[in-house]
Amino acid sequence: MFNISRRNFIKGAAATAMLGSTGLPVLAAGEKLKVGVIHMGAISDTGWEYFQAQAWRALQAQYPDQVEVTVLENIAQIQDCERLFRQLSTQGHKLLFGTTFSQYASLKKLAPTLPNSHFESCAGIDSSENLGVFEGKHHEGTYLTGIAAGRMTKSNVLGWVGAFPVPQVIYSLNAFLLGARSVNPEVVLKVVWANAWVDPAKEKDAVAALVSQGADVISGSPNTPVQGLAAEEKGIWSIGSTGDFSAYVKKGQLVSFELDWSAAHIEAAKAVLEGTWAPTNRWRGLGEGGFVKMTSSSPDLPASVAAEMATAEAAIIAGTLNPFAGPIKDQAGVERVAAGAVLPDNDIKGMTWLVEGVQGTLPSA
Amino acid sequence: MSIRFELRAQPSRTMVWLSPIIAITLTCCVAMVIFALAGLEPVSALATFIFSPLADLYSVGELLIKAAPLVLIAVGLAVGFRAGVWNVGGEGQLILGVIFGGFIALTFGPTGGVWVLPVMVVGGAIGGAIWAGIPAFLRTHFNASEILTSLMLNYVAQLWLSYLIFGPWRDPAGFNFPQSAPLAPSALFPTLIDGTRANASILIALVAVGLGWALMSKSFVGFQLKVTGLSEGAAKYAGFSAKRAVWIGMLAGGVAAGIAGVGEIAGPLGQIFPTASPGYGYAAIIVAFLGRLNPIGILFSGLLMSLLYLSGDVAQMSLGLPSSITGLFQGTLLFFLLTADVLIHYRLRATSAAGAPKGAANGL
Structure with a gap:
């Protein structure tokens, strides 16, 4: 069994750096690269699974003659995903994509026993010999949407519907408030947990609770248009966080950003085709080849705010602006990041604390 | 000429066993129609659908580990079904097994020795028995329908499990994802065949089939349960306790x-x-009836049901059909089975359209 810990994470990262390009299998000349993808849920029109699907669709479009993609969806049981990855591998799929952190443990177990395949896990802890991981810097997107929220709020109260208190969600909502406070220091952020990635009823209740507490701009982590629709009904703004819901939320969606894994899929396939694949731990945000893309913005968004967001975006891409640059205090007022310092990547990836100004707690374990 | 149903003097023993075969055959026909409509060559697609989950040793192992829980639960449920005790709470009872077994695994697994796994099995059995005991108690003391109470308790069990995994049992190193820490090796069933996931839990299912067969076919208790199921009045007259039948049926x-x-x-x-x-508690109900509430029959129907699950994945992987095909075929199979079961009690008789059929004069 493996053990996920910070120490192992660092060990794995170091080992990866040393290994470099290892003697992994190479395709025969003229052989088509078979790629396998396993979705936990159904591919829909928007949300997490949709972005995963967009990635392999982009891969197919990029290499129509060299790559063949086998897609399995609705594999909700972890018991099944291990078997199916193994079957795909023994059927000659040389590149396999996991689409969620829940599959990572299975991939970790499987990868050493299937040396003929390259594995790529979307979300995961560390890479190993034939297992790479990739994840998006969601916080770069939420920081920018936070700027819009901070400018548009009248009550100076923002709301966040949390899916699960995983670091990915925690650093997203922290950066959302930091972005808002960068333009409006008076802002506070109220958090309500839905304890589900998708649960329309709970999401709707959460929005109602946030509105009754004075929030007038809502963002959140479940990947559905429900929060946006509920907010629109209440006459307040919502933000498409990891999903552009403007097709559903026709008036109330202020700005949105999406996750774009195309680069992860295309780069991995290219490397396998060229025989240069090596395990990597890719964590990317905005910019060319990045995993986070700003998408729509409402016509009601003032040009000055849009310009402010664009400036910040350019600064993040250029590396001159880091959403987690100090000074940052946590909820208890303890300084977590000193002035002039930035929070190291691994501390962001494992974040378990909320920044000052967030009102709400993490559901305790 | 018309066809009508005629009540048999006695239920047909041949049809009891022929009806699942008719149902399977008809399901295969429907499958071929669906394959043809999807633009596939029906016969070869059906062959892929049925045989590719059995292509190698690993896949056979997968078939067995999926069949094992289905067979185990179905045998247990069949004991109750035979006595007219409708336990539809297998799902909740399974979850209680997860909770009790999981508690032992998480508490003692990391430090414990070889005794951890047997204790987990016993713990799981106790958990399931407690959860089944609640509807049994409500039925025997308040005459509450066990169908409703056992079904409702499924949801309660699910909420308890969610509470534990989202709360106290969440893996501290799991980045707050709703999952427990990985179980220690001492809390895992040993693998039976190298290179597969087939583990010792399959043996438990086989033992259950043996025990179930002995109980139902060879023991006096089995006879009492059967009589109770057929006619509660007759059972009462013979001095068989209906309450006892409820308890035995639910607890099994x-x-x-x-x-x-x-x-x-x-x-x-x-x-x-x-x-x-994965919903085995519900699927096992289908398995139990498909196997004619007979442990040996259940062994085969469990394997068939397991094959259907695996074939559904094959349908996606090799045939390009959606995964919902599994549910579709399971439903079709049950539909045809229930339809074909009519023939156990009735026979088909062709009569000539001209003039009144002779049978009608006999008043059916």
Whole structure:
């Protein structure tokens, strides 16, 4: 069994750096690269699974003659995903994509026993010999949407519907408030947990609770248009966080950003085709080849705010602006990041604390 | 000429066993029609659908570990069904097995020795029995329908499991994802065949088939249960306790489902998720009826049901059909089975359209 810990994470990262390009299998000349993808849920029109699907669709479009993609969806049981990855591998799929952190443990177990395949896990802890991981810097997107929220709020109260208190969600909502406070220091952020990635009823209740507490701009982590629709009904703004819901939320969606894994899929396939694949731990945000893309913005968004967001975006891409640059205090007022310092990547990836100004707690374990 | 149903003097023993075969054959026909409509060559697609999950040793192992919990639970439920005790709470009882077994695994697994796994199995059995005991108690004391109470308790069990995984049992190193820490090796079933996931829990299912057969076919208790199921009045007259039948019927299902729950976390899962049960508690009801409530029949129907699950994945992987095909075929199979079961009690008789059929004069 493996053990996920910070120490192992660092060990794995170091080992990866040393290994470099290892003697992994190479395709025969003229052989088509078979790629396998396993979705936990159904591919829909928007949300997490949709972005995963967009990635392999982009891969197919990029290499129509060299790559063949086998897609399995609705594999909700972890018991099944291990078997199916193994079957795909023994059927000659040389590149396999996991689409969620829940599959990572299975991939970790499987990868050493299937040396003929390259594995790529979307979300995961560390890479190993034939297992790479990739994840998006969601916080770069939420920081920018936070700027819009901070400018548009009248009550100076923002709301966040949390899916699960995983670091990915925690650093997203922290950066959302930091972005808002960068333009409006008076802002506070109220958090309500839905304890589900998708649960329309709970999401709707959460929005109602946030509105009754004075929030007038809502963002959140479940990947559905429900929060946006509920907010629109209440006459307040919502933000498409990891999903552009403007097709559903026709008036109330202020700005949105999406996750774009195309680069992860295309780069991995290219490397396998060229025989240069090596395990990597890719964590990317905005910019060319990045995993986070700003998408729509409402016509009601003032040009000055849009310009402010664009400036910040350019600064993040250029590396001159880091959403987690100090000074940052946590909820208890303890300084977590000193002035002039930035929070190291691994501390962001494992974040378990909320920044000052967030009102709400993490559901305790 | 018309066809009508005529009541048989006695239920047909041949049809009892022929009806599943008719149902399977008809399901295959429907499958071929669906394949043809999807633009596939029906016969070869059906062959892929049925045989590719059995292509190698690993796949056979997968078939067995999926069939094992289905067979185990179905045998347990069949004991109750025969006595007219409708335990539809297998799912909840399985989850209680996960909770009790999981508690032992998480508490003692990291430090404990070889005794951990047997204790988990016993714990799971107790958990399932407690959960099945509640509807049994309500039925025997308040005459509450066990169908409703056992079904409702499924949801309660699911919420308890969610609470534990989202709360106290969440893996501290799991980045707050709703899953427990991986179970220690001492809390896992040993693998039976190298290179597969087939583990010792399969043996438990086989033992259950043997025990179930002995109980139902060879023991006096089995006879009493059967009489109670056929006619409660007759059972009462013979001095057989209906309450006792309820308790035995419910607890057999609970114990079996609880152990099956342990088999999932200590087997293919190796970790506890809020979604630990893939719905085996419900699927086992179909398995029990498909197997004619007979342990040997259940062994075969469990394998068939397991094959259907695996074929559904094949349908996606090799045939390009959506995964919902599994549910479609399971439903079709049950539909044809229930339809074909009519022939156990009735026979088809062709009569000539001209003039009144002779049978009608006899007043059916």
